[in-house]
Amino acid sequence: MCLAIPAKLIRCEGDDGVVDLHGMQLPVNLQLTPGVRPGQWLLIHAGFSIETIDRADAVKTFALVKDLQDASCAGNGVQP
Amino acid sequence: MTRQAVLSPGITGDRRSAPPTGPYPADSVKKDLAELERIAAHIGRALSFMEVCGTHTMSAFRCGLAGVLPDNIRLISGPGCPVCVTSQADIDQIIAAAHMPDVILCTYGDMLRVPGSRGSLESARMAGADVRVVYSAMHAVTLAQSTTRQVIFAAVGFETTAPATAAAVMAARRLNLNNFSVLTSHKRIIPAMRALLSSAPVDAPCVDGFLAPGHVSVIIGTAAYLPIVRDFHKSCVIGGFEPPQIISALTQLAQLAGENKAELLNHYPEAVRPEGNLAAQQLLNTVFEPAAARWRGLGVIDQSGLILRMEYADFDARRRHQLCTPEDHEPRGCICGRVISGAAAPGECPLFGSACTPVNPIGPCMVSSEGTCSAWFKYLPNHVHPNRGWSNQEVCT
Numbered sequence: 001m002c003l004a005i006p007a008k009l010i011r012c013e014g015d016d017g018v019v020d021l022h023g024m025q026l027p028v029n030l031q032l033t034p035g036v037r038p039g040q041w042l043l044i045h046a047g048f049s050i051e052t053i054d055r056a057d058a059v060k061t062f063a064l065v066k067d068l069q070d071a072s073c074a075g076n077g078v079q080p
Numbered sequence: 081m082t083r084q085a086v087l088s089p090g091i092t093g094d095r096r097s098a099p100p101t102g103p104y105p106a107d108s109v110k111k112d113l114a115e116l117e118r119i120a121a122h123i124g125r126a127l128s129f130m131e132v133c134g135t136h137t138m139s140a141f142r143c144g145l146a147g148v149l150p151d152n153i154r155l156i157s158g159p160g161c162p163v164c165v166t167s168q169a170d171i172d173q174i175i176a177a178a179h180m181p182d183v184i185l186c187t188y189g190d191m192l193r194v195p196g197s198r199g200s201l202e203s204a205r206m207a208g209a210d211v212r213v214v215y216s217a218m219h220a221v222t223l224a225q226s227t228t229r230q231v232i233f234a235a236v237g238f239e240t241t242a243p244a245t246a247a248a249v250m251a252a253r254r255l256n257l258n259n260f261s262v263l264t265s266h267k268r269i270i271p272a273m274r275a276l277l278s279s280a281p282v283d284a285p286c287v288d289g290f291l292a293p294g295h296v297s298v299i300i301g302t303a304a305y306l307p308i309v310r311d312f313h314k315s316c317v318i319g320g321f322e323p324p325q326i327i328s329a330l331t332q333l334a335q336l337a338g339e340n341k342a343e344l345l346n347h348y349p350e351a352v353r354p355e356g357n358l359a360a361q362q363l364l365n366t367v368f369e370p371a372a373a374r375w376r377g378l379g380v381i382d383q384s385g386l387i388l389r390m391e392y393a394d395f396d397a398r399r400r401h402q403l404c405t406p407e408d409h410e411p412r413g414c415i416c417g418r419v420i421s422g423a424a425a426p427g428e429c430p431l432f433g434s435a436c437t438p439v440n441p442i443g444p445c446m447v448s449s450e451g452t453c454s455a456w457f458k459y460l461p462n463h464v465h466p467n468r469g470w471s472n473q474e475v476c477t
Contacts, residue, residue, distance in 0.1 A: 003135045046244040047216020057350040
C-alpha cells in the first residue's frame, strides 16, 4: 500500500529516529528527509519518513487511516 | 474551487503559496457536489476519470462516493494497487525463492496472501519455508547481519516504496553483506499512465483525466505529470485521500474536461512539492535504473520498472540465486488484468463474489487490501455499482 502515515518525531540521531504513533514508539529511517528535528510531524512509509507535514494535516490523515484500517479488518473478519 | 495550486505548463506551483486545505465542513462538500452536478449536467456526456492509487480506491468506496456522483461521471480504478499490477510470473518467482533451502525470505505483509500459480507465501510458510514479514526493508538488512543464511528481501511497489529498497541495498553494500539480496518488482506510474493512453486494451474506456496519486507524488513531484498533460491533453489533479478532497478533485477534472482544457493541479499541496522528494529521487537514481517491466493486464511497458544498476548487481537475488522466470499467466477465469486497466468492472468477472472472495481470493485485486475487487466486495450493497452509467461504458475506438 502506498499510504503514508503521519507520526511525530520524538528523537533522532543521524539517520535513525523514533516516532510516536498513537503512543507507540517506532523506529524510523530519516535519510529521505534530512534535517528534520524532534517535534516535527512526518509522513512515514515502510519505515522511512518521506515528507514533513503540518500537525493539522496529520490529524486529518489519522481519521482516514483508522477508517481504512477498520474496514480492512472487518473485511477479513478480524477485529480492528 | 479555490484550493488548488495551478501547475499547468509554464506555471510552477509552490505548496507554501497554496491556500490551506480543510477542514471540510459539510456545507463545503455539498457545495462541491452541487457544482459537480451542475457541470455534469451542462456537459451532457459521459466522463470517465481514473485514479491510479489503491488508497484512493479504498477511500472512494469506503465513503460511498459512487452513490453520490452524477450518473455521467465515473471514477475508474486504474493500475494503482502495487500488488495487483505485479505479474503472475513475478509472484511465482517470489514464492519459488521462498522454497529454496537455506533462504530467509522477507517481505511486506501485503504480499503474504497473494495467490501464485501454486500456493502463496503464506502457504509456503505453512509448508516449512522461512517467510518473515518485515515493517521496513532495513529490518531485512539487520536480519542478514545476524545470520549466515541467505536473506532475500522481496517487495513490490511504486515510487513511494522503492526508495526504502534502495536504502537497504546501499546499507548492505556499506556493511559488506554477502548474504543479502533483493527480489523486487518496483514500478513507475507515469510510463503506465502513458501506456494506458497510447496503447490501452481495445475495450478500455476513454479516460478524460486522472486523479493522480498523493503519496507517489510526494516522491516524484508534480512536474512528473506534465508529459501526460502536454502529450495527451489529459488533466491530472493530484489529490488527497479524504472524500471531500476526492470530490473536489473530480469537480475540477469535470470542469476542465467541460472546457476542453488539460491542466496539472495540485490538490494535496500540504505534502506534495513541485520537485518531489529530491533525496529519495537521488537514492533511486543511484541504485536503480528504469527498464521495461511486465504488468498484469498491461503487458510489458517500456521504462516502467526499476532494476538494479550494474554497480549493485551483486545484490540482485535473480542473479545471485539464478532464479528462472516462470511463465506468465493469469489464474483461470480471473479478469484482474482487465479490471486493472479499467477495461472491466469486478462485477463482470464470473468468479467475483462466488469463487473469489476476500476469504478465498483467486486474483490479486481481491486479496489486496486496496484492490478494486476487494473494494467492490466490501462496500457495494449486493456488489452492484450504484452508478447507472457504469454498465454503459464509452469505449475508446
